[in-house]
Amino acid sequence: MRIKYTKFFLVALASSLCLVIFYSKLKDMTHSQRDLTEMSSVKTATPQKSTTVRKIYKSVTPNKLPPLTISEDFRKDIPKNGAFWNRKLHSLLRHFDIAENQTHKDPRSRFRCRPESFELLQTNIQDVQSYPLLYRDFLKGMECRDPPILIDQHSKCVLEKEKDRIFLLFAIKSTPKHFERRQAIRETWGREGSYDNGVQVRTVFLLGRSSVDDPSLDKLVSLEAQQFQDLLVWDFQDSFLNLTLKEHVFFKWMLDRCPSVSFIFKGDDDVFANTQSILNHLQSLDPTQASSLYTGQIIAEASPLRDPKIKYYVPQSFYEGPYPPYAGGGGFLFSGNLIPSLYHVSFYIPFFPIDDVYTGMCFKALGISSAIHSGFKTFDIREQDRENACVHQDLLLVHKRNPQQTMRLWRNMHSSMLTC
Template sequence: MGFRRRSRFFLAIILLAGLCLVLFHSPLYHQVDYSHSIRNAPAEEIPNSPRPYINDNDTTAQPSTEKNKREEGVLAQPSTEKNKREEGVLAQPSTEKNKLEEGVLAQPSTEKNKPEEGVLAQPSTEKNKREEGVLAQPCTEKKKREEGVLAQPSTEKNKHIPPGLEKGILNLSISNSFAKEIPLNGAYWNRLLHVTLKWMDGGRNTIRSWPTCRELSHEQLLTNVHDFTSYPDLAQDFVRGINCKSPPILIDQPKKCSRSGDVQTFLLFAIKSIPWNFARRQAVRETWGKEGVHESGLRVHTVFLLGSSSLDDPDLRQLLAFEAQVFGDLLQWDFHDTIFNLTLKQHMFFKWSQENCPRVSFVFNGDDDVFANTDEILVYLKSLEPKKASQAYIGQVISTAGPLRDPKSKYYVPLSFYDGPYPSYSGGGGFLFSGALLQPLYFMSFVFPFFPIDDVFLGMCFKALGIVPMAHAGFRTFDIREQDRENICVHKHMLLVHQRSPRQIKKLWRGIRSPLLTC
C-alpha cells in the first residue's frame, strides 16, 4: 500500500514537471514575457530582435504573425520578389542594361515595371498607393489632370513599342555634326540628349519603353536640376512630363487623306491652334486653307492641331465636337494646350500623319494667325527638283539664335536646363517640308528628349537627320515693314506673313485674287 502511494506521488511530480516544461515553451508565455521585455528595454539593447505590433491602448502585446500589420518605419518588410521597393530604401538592381548615365537614373525594364528614365517605377495595381509626384495618375475622363502634364496609364497598348516604330528607331541614322553642335555639359537637357546619342551609337539592342509616361518626382528633379524650384510654373510642368509622349486622341480624322480618291494629297496644311480660336480657324478655312483641288490639279487638305483646355477654362468640348463634325478638320489630343506643349503637339501630328496621310507630298506647318499665299506655295513646290523636294525644309531660317535667359520671356530657357547655341532652324510661324520626312521625323522626335521651344526642337530633329534648312525670301515670320502691311501688291508674291487677324486675312485673300488688281 505504501509502495502504491509513493508511486502515485512520484507520478504526480513527473506530470507536474512536464506541465511546467510545456508552459515554459508555450508561445503565449514567451509572447507576454517578450512584449514586456520590449516595453521596458531601450531599443538599442535589442538590436537584432524583431518588434511586434504594439497597441498603445492595450497592455497586451499583439502576436507577431504574417497577418499582423507592421508599424510604419518599425518593422522591415520581407525581401521577396513580390515585395515592392520603398522609395529611397531599396536600391534597384545593377545590370548591364541599367547604368547611371551622367546623373540620370535608368531603371530596369520588366513586364511588370515599365519605368521612365529617371523615374522610380511603382507597381501598377488598384491597391497600390501612388507616391505623390512619382507615379503618374491614370488618364481617364474622370481624372483631374495636372496642369501642363498629361500622365499616361500603363496599358497593354503602351507597354510595348509597336514593331514598326521599333524597327524605324533601330534604323535611324544620326548626322555626325549634330552631336558636336550640342555640347555635353551639366545642363539637364544636354545630358539627356547625350545619354540618348550614346545609346544610339552603342547598337540600340533594346528600345526603352518610352511610350509609358511616368511623371518625374520632385526629389529626382532636384537631384538633376538644382534650381528646379526657381523655374516658372509652365517650365516646371514641362520638365516633370518631359517623357510623356503618347496622350490619347480625343478628336480624330482617320479618313482625311483617303477621301481624296485617286488624287494624291499634294499639300497638307497642319495648323497649330487652340480650342477657343474658332474665328482664326474659320478665316483660314475660307481663304488660304480651303480644301480641294486647285487649278493646277493639286489637292490640298487642312487639319488644325489642338490640345485641351485647362480646368480653369470654359468647357468647349461640345462646341469642338460639333465643329469637327461639320468641317472634318480638327485633331485634338488630351494634353493641356500651352506654349511648352507645342513640341508634344508636333510629335503627335507626326504620328498621326504617317499613319493616316503617309503619301502626302509636302506639309505646311504653321500658326492659325498667319497669312499664306496658297497659289504661290503650290507654284514654288511644283518647281522643285525631285532631289531637292525630297529633302525640303523651307522657311525663314534663323541661324544665330540661342536661349533667352530672361525669366519674364515666354521663351525663357534656364541655363541649368539647356546650355549651348541653337542649331539653324526655320521660324515656327510657318514653314514647308517634304512629306517623305514625316516618318523619320516621328522616329526622331520619339527618341529625343522634348525641348520646350517647338521650332528649335524641330530644327534639332532635321539637323540630326542631316537636313539643312533652306531660306526663302517669301517667308516673313517676323512680319514686313509696317508701312507695307496694308499693301496688297507687297503680299501678292509672298508665301507667308506673320501675323494677321482674321479680318486682315480675309481682306488680303480677296485682294491678291482680285482680277482688278494691278501691281
C-alpha cells in the same frame, strides 16, 4: 390671359422645332463614326478638367520605324556640359548607339508616361525651385509622349482614286478658343480642294484641351469638328510649352492617317499664307530638293534667352549652348517623306520647351539642311505694306494677321480689279 399663354406656347414650340431641325442637319453633315471606341479619360502629367467618358479613334501606327542615322554634326553642335537637357540628350544618344548594336531596337518601348517626381528633378537641377510653375510642369511630363487622341479625322487623306495623293497638307497649330482664326483660314488660304494642275490640298488644325483656367469648350469644339471635319484634338493641356508634344503626336498621326502626303506646311493660326505661291514653289522643285525639303525663314546663330519674364525663356541650368539653325515656327514647309524619320529621331531628342527649335534639332539630327526662302516673313513686313495686296503677291507667308486682316487681304489679292 389665355391669349398670352397661347402665344407663349406657340413661340416655345417654334423654338423647339428650330433646334430639332438644326441638330438634325448638323448630324447629317457628319461622317459615320462607327469605328469610334469609348474609353475613360487617361490621366496625364497635366491635370485635366474632367474624367467624363471620351471618344477616341484606334491608332494604327506601323509596327516598324525606318532605319535611322543621327548625324555627327548634330552630336557635336550640342555641347556636353552640366545642363539638364544636354545631359539628357547625350544619355539618349548613348542608348541609341547601344540599340543600333542590338539590331535596331524600337525606342517606343522605352517610353511610358511616368511623370518625373519633383525629388528627381531637384536632384538633377539644383535651382529647379526658381523655375516658373509652367516650366516645372513641362519638366514633369517630358517622358509623356503618347496622349490619346480625342477627335480624329481618319478619312482626311482618303481620295476617290487610290493612285492619287495629297500634294500639300496645311497643319495649323491652334487652341480651342481660336475658332474665328480657324474660320478665316477655312474661307481663305486654307481652303481644301483641287488647285491648278489638279493638285490636292487638305487642312487640319492641331489642338490640345482647354487650359484648366479657361471655361471648357469641349462641346463647342466637338460640334466644330463634326461640321468641318478638320480638327485633331489630343488629351493634353494646350499651352505654349506643350507645342513640342503637339509636334510629336502630329508626326505619329501622319504615319497613321496620311503617310503619302507630298509636302506639309506647318504653321500658326495667326499667319497669312499665299497658297498659290506656295504651290508654285513646291512644283518648281527638282526631285532632290523635293525629297529633303525643310524651308522657311531660317534663324541661324541663335542662343537661349535668359530673361524669366519673356515667352522664350530657357534657364541656364536646363540648356546651355547655341541653337542649331531652325525655321521660324510661324510657318515652314517640309517634305512629307521625312515624317517617318522625324518621328523616329524624336524619341532620341528630349522634348524642348520651344517647338520650332526642337523641330530644327530633329532635322539637323537627320542631316537635313535648312533652306532659306525669302518669301517667308515670320517677323512681318514694313508697316506701310501690310495692307498692300500687290506686295503680298510674291510672298509665301507673313506673320501675323488677325482674322479680319486675313479676310480683307485675301479678298483684295483675288479681286478682278487688282492691278499690280
